[in-house]
Amino acid sequence: xxxRAFGNKYFSSFALRAAVTSKVERNMSSSILHKHDGxxxxxxxxxxxxxxxxxxxxxxxxxxLNAFNKDLFVEIKKCFESLSTNPDCRVVVLSGLGKHFxxxxxxxxxxxxxxxxxxxxxxxxxxxxxxxxxxxxxxxxSSLEICAKPVITAIHSGCIGAGVNLITAADIRYCSxxxxxxxxxxxxxxxxxxxxxxxxxxVVGNESLARELAYTGRRFGATEAHNFGxxxxxxxxxEACVEGALELAAIIAEKSPVAVQATKxxxxxxxxxxxxxxxxxxxxxxxxxxxxxxxxxxxxAALTKEQPTFSKL
Numbered sequence: 554x555x556x557r558a559f560g561n562k563y564f565s566s567f568a569l570r571a572a573v574t575s576k577v578e579r580n581m582s583s584s585i586l587h588k589h590d591g592x593x594x595x596x597x598x599x600x601x602x603x604x605x606x607x608x609x610x611x612x613x614x615x616x617x618l619n620a621f622n623k624d625l626f627v628e629i630k631k632c633f634e635s636l637s638t639n640p641d642c643r644v645v646v647l648s649g650l651g652k653h654f655x656x657x658x659x660x661x662x663x664x665x666x667x668x669x670x671x672x673x674x675x676x677x678x679x680x681x682x683x684x685x686x687x688x689x690x691x692x693x694x695s696s697l698e699i700c701a702k703p704v705i706t707a708i709h710s711g712c713i714g715a716g717v718n719l720i721t722a723a724d725i726r727y728c729s730x731x732x733x734x735x736x737x738x739x740x741x742x743x744x745x746x747x748x749x750x751x752x753x754x755x756v757v758g759n760e761s762l763a764r765e766l767a768y769t770g771r772r773f774g775a776t777e778a779h780n781f782g783x784x785x786x787x788x789x790x791x792e793a794c795v796e797g798a799l800e801l802a803a804i805i806a807e808k809s810p811v812a813v814q815a816t817k818x819x820x821x822x823x824x825x826x827x828x829x830x831x832x833x834x835x836x837x838x839x840x841x842x843x844x845x846x847x848x849x850x851x852x853x854a855a856l857t858k859e860q861p862t863f864s865k866l
Contacts, residue, residue, distance in 0.1 A: 597625040598632055599650060603799055606643035606806035608636055615651025621715040622662035623686075626693040629719075633696035633704075640865035643810050644802040645700065647723065648707040648795050657714025657737050687746055690715075694748045697722040698821060701814045703805055707798040708784070709791035713737045718745060721752035724817065725801070726784040729794040732775040734783070739770045755824060757781045809847035810866040815839070 599611040610632060612619040619625075636642045649655055666686060673679050697704045697719065706720045708728040714737035720726050736753070738745040745767060754763040762781055766773070778784045788794035805813060815838050823831030842848065847863050854861035 593631060593635055595628045595632065597622075597628050600632070602641075604803045604806065606641065607646065607799060607802040608639075608642045608644070609646045609648070609795075609799065610636075611647075612649040612655060615649075617659060618653045618656035618711070619649045619651060619716075620656045620659035620662075621690075622659040623666075623689075625659075626690050630689075630693040630696045633700045636702060637696075637700040642702055643806040643813065643866075645702055645704045646707060646795070646798045646802050647697070647704055647719075648791075648798070649709065653711035653713075654708045654732070655713060655716030655719065656711055657716055658741070660741070690747045694718050694722050698752075701817065703802075703813060703817055705798045705802055707791075707795045708732050709794060714745070715747065717753070718748040720783075721756050722748055725798075727786045727788065727794050727798050727801075728775050728778065728784045729788050729791045730775050731791075732778070732784075732787075733772050734774075734778055735770055735772045736767045737770050739768065753783075757783055807860070809845075809851055809861075809863050811842055811845050811847040811863075812851075814866065815842055 595613070597612070597614055599613040601609045601611075603609050612625070614620060614622070614625060633645070636645055666682075670679050670682060673682065694715075703725065704723040705725045705727065706723040708716075708720060708726065710729070710731050710733070712720060712728075712732060712734045714735065717734055717736050736745055736749050738749075744750070750763075750767060753766070754760045757763055759781060765771075775784070775787045779787050786797065788797055815835075819831060819835045819838065822834045850861045850863060853859075
């Protein structure tokens, strides 16, 4: 009883200290510290806010089956860089408008690049143009992983080539029963160069399978994708899948943004490193975060059985 009383008194002092600081002041400072463009306009993406602190980003080239052209790559990068520092965003759901999630690389757009290369005689200058383009596309896909906020993908129907590269950079993947996947680059004479070869073996934990899929470009469906861990849940329809992703996003958005973003950062940091490196990283993070008002608020809420609320970050 004495220990419990001490604990309640201890956490009450935490709550009192947290309450003294004005949330208005904190949110004002948040807008000063985090530079983002909330008025960015996109042609290849549709962005809505269906739930508090949840942003829904939809690939918006339905007539082209959401195939990736240069504009889409550029706008994905801009979008996720902006959302990463947007204090009104805590979780992102990514899906596709139209018949398919994505048909992969837009070959018509790719031919424009071939024409540009054809106008350049020198091999070094052709290589420089390709280097710049490939790096831009790589950075676009990586922007999901680099984004400080968790990214949940809701995949329906076709997810081909660049689409597979994109979803492997997300935190969580859901799909509908009609979803099918293919690392298609090998069938157009390319090695996948924007992330699938690096991320898929880590995602599924089976290098033999990852190599098989990359070498053959074969199509596999939702059940197989779920069985080997590419997706964590399968829904009967696209609508149900998107709704499930949004419901999960809303649950995550209610958590401390300090805790969630630190968790994502540590998981990404720890993945290619020894366990001790990850432990060292989170220790350095939490020696600061344990002093955050979020820890005090969450602790008090746990003791009082109340739902905590957290300031913008």
